[in-house]
Amino acid sequence: MSVKDLKRMGNPILREVAKEVSIEEICTPEFKHLLTDLFDTMNDSGGIGIAAPQIGVSKQVTLIKIPSDSNRYPETEESKLFTIINPKIEVLDQELQGFWEACLSVPGLRGYVERPRKVKINYLDEFSKKQEFIAEAFLATVFQHEIDHLFGKLYVDRIKDLNLLSYEEEYQAYLMKH
Ligand code: ZN
Numbered sequence: 001m002s003v004k005d006l007k008r009m010g011n012p013i014l015r016e017v018a019k020e021v022s023i024e025e026i027c028t029p030e031f032k033h034l035l036t037d038l039f040d041t042m043n044d045s046g047g048i049g050i051a052a053p054q055i056g057v058s059k060q061v062t063l064i065k066i067p068s069d070s071n072r073y074p075e076t077e078e079s080k081l082f083t084i085i086n087p088k089i090e091v092l093d094q095e096l097q098g099f100w101e102a103c104l105s106v107p108g109l110r111g112y113v114e115r116p117r118k119v120k121i122n123y124l125d126e127f128s129k130k131q132e133f134i135a136e137a138f139l140a141t142v143f144q145h146e147i148d149h150l151f152g153k154l155y156v157d158r159i160k161d162l163n164l165l166s167y168e169e170e171y172q173a174y175l176m177k178h
Contacts, residue, residue: 002037003044004055009106015152018051018058020086026128035083035126038063047104048073049142051149054105060086062146066139076138085124087147092134093118099141100171101155110171112164113155115144 007013025031034057042050042063051062066079096114103109118136121143125131135143145155159165166175 002033002040004037004041006041006045006104006107007054007056009103009154009156011105013053013056013058014105014149014154016053016058017152018053018060018150020060021124023124023128026085026124026126032126034059034061035063039081042104045104048076049146050104051146053149060150062087062150064139064142064146066142073138079139082133083126084121084143084146085126087121087123087143087150089144089147090120090122091116091118092120097137097141099138100175101141101145102168103145103155105149106154106156108168109156110166110168110175111156111159112161113141113145113158114160115141115158119143121147 034052037055038050038052038061041055042065048066049062049064052059062084064079064082064084066076068078093116095117097117098112098114100110101113117140118134119140121133121135123131156165
């Protein structure tokens with residue numbers, strides 16, 4: 001197990017467009033190692049998603065796994081583990097939905113972000129197999145948040161009203177109910 005240091009907002013790697021991964025590379029032991037590091041770091045930090053740039057690797061890879069017992073996101077449905085490589089995202093429903101997002105690279109904060117409520121993602125999995133997944137509701141937000149990381153974007157870029165950016169404790173004290 002190898003838990004990596006998380007890169008935080010301000011680190012330029014989080015603002016780069018990450019490189020696509022070749023099919024040959026997906027088969028290499030080094031790449032499997034990267035997937036293990038991402039998984040271990042996500043678990044260690046209690047995250048529900050992690051992108052390679054967040055551990056200092058500028059490649060188009062992200063993992064998503066919503067556990068059944070997420071403290072940070074109560075009342076969310078459990079998901080399987082998604083390994084997402086070179087994703088292409090398409091909006092299927094422009095209608096916006098808002099969630100209070102958090103990010104391992106922006107520790108201690110929460111911000112209210114509105115995003116399209118339904119998206120389709122085409123990507124390669126860890127076996128280089130083409131996959132298509134339609135994400136709705138909270139999972140649609142998680143996919144968009146993680147894929148943003150591969151294109152140099154953070155959720156704070158998408159907050160429309162900065163009154164809705166808060167420290168975690170103040171979020172719980174004042175904002176959570178609204
Ligand atoms: Zn994030």
